[in-house]
Amino acid sequence: LEKLVKKEYTLLTFEDDRYPRLLREVVEPPLVLYCFGQPEILSWAAVAVVGSRKPSPYGKMLADRLSEELAACGLVVVSGLARGIDTLAHRGALRAGRTVAVLGSGLENIYPKENRMLADRIAEKGAVVSEYPLDSEPLGFHFPLRNRVISGLSLASLVVEASLKSGALITARLAADQGREVLAVPGPVDSELSRGTNFLLKQGARLAESAEDVLLELPSPWKEAALSRLAEKKRSRPELAGREKEVYQALPETSLIHIDELSDKIQVSVAELLTVLLGLEMKDLVVQEAGKFFRRRL
Structure with missing residues (x-):
């Protein structure tokens, strides 16, 4: 309790009115969420962006660009603060809007440690959350469990680049089980890092080559609101000559x-x-x- 007060963390119980509505709908939702940042952000319209921890230059570019574009359309980008695609998703989103990081460790034990400063930046406008007590270690079995929170907070989940063994495919499966839309970015057929995303596309995931592709798969009224923001952004571009x-x-x-x-x-x-x-x-x-x-x- 002392750490919660000292660090200005927020504890959200399942009975709390601020507990995110979409997360209530999933099977076995967390009974509590420890939040660093702005808890109200957890109930805003969001899209998960996930993928490989060791992405190719292609994956890096798309994770960064798509996350920035989604945030610019008013959506919160949710990811897991891991190395690779997650980190790029958070950074891209921060340039244009807000993002939420879901941890597989406690808030006092940011993992990986090199993302401590990134977590602080995220919390300024968004939120860093965990279902685990503050000092919890980043144990291996925590991460598949936290993936249900990533997908559970989101209207849709976008897998940018992933091998067949990537944990991002767990997030995609959980999103589908939760009745949420799953999208994947296609990749080269000879790339190991695209086998997972190409597999998802074969299984019926929606193809995403742009932020607009993602927006079109959102449920109403969020789809219309985001598309309106996108159209306004395009109209406001300065004329070039x-x-x-x-x-x-x-x-x-x-x-x-x-x-x-x-x-x-x-x-x-x-x-x-x-x-x-x-x-x-x-x-x-x-x-x-x-x-x-x-x-x-x-």
């Missing part, structure tokens, strides 16, 4: 492009491209990734 328009239109929508490749593609010098791309970044239309890779922002 000249070189800015040429460069923006040359950027791919669903992947990254290196500045050298972009230079060859449109026959514009790298020096001029850097100037134009900086202007597009300042207009919030372009994102630069490490290594001078660029992509459009939603």
Whole structure:
């Protein structure tokens, strides 16, 4: 109790009015939730974004981009704070909105430890939650159990990249059992990290190549509200002309492009491209990734 008060944690019991409604509907919901951050966020419209702990560059890019786009449409992104896709999902969502992290350990024992600062950032606008007592260790059997909370808090679950042995497939199965929509990002047929997502698609999961694909699978009225936000964001884009328009239109929508490749593609010098791309970044239309890779922002 002293730690709860000292750290400003919130304890939500099943009888508490603030206990998330969607989570009440699952089989064997947690009797209590320890919350660091904003407990009311747990009842907002949310989508789970999960996947491999060792993603490929393709998976990293999509987890980051899709999470940012979903958050920009007013949805809370739920994930598990693990290395890989989870971490990228939280970071992407924080750039545009809010996110919730569900732990397989206690709030006083953030795992992995390198995500301690990320957990603090999440709690500022969102929430970090666990069903386990504050000092609980990250025991192996905790993680499959916490996956039911990730899917249970969410209207739908999106698997970005996963092997056939990935715990993300457990989250997908639990989401389906809970009557929630399951979506998966398709990947190369020869990639071990795409076997899980491609398997889900064969089993009937919805294909997701963009945030809009996810929004279209949400139940009403959340679907309409999110699509309205997406349409408004597109309408509010500044008009482009000249070189800015040429460069923006040359950027791919669903992947990254290196500045050298972009230079060859449109026959514009790298020096001029850097100037134009900086202007597009300042207009919030372009994102630069490490290594001078660029992509459009939603």
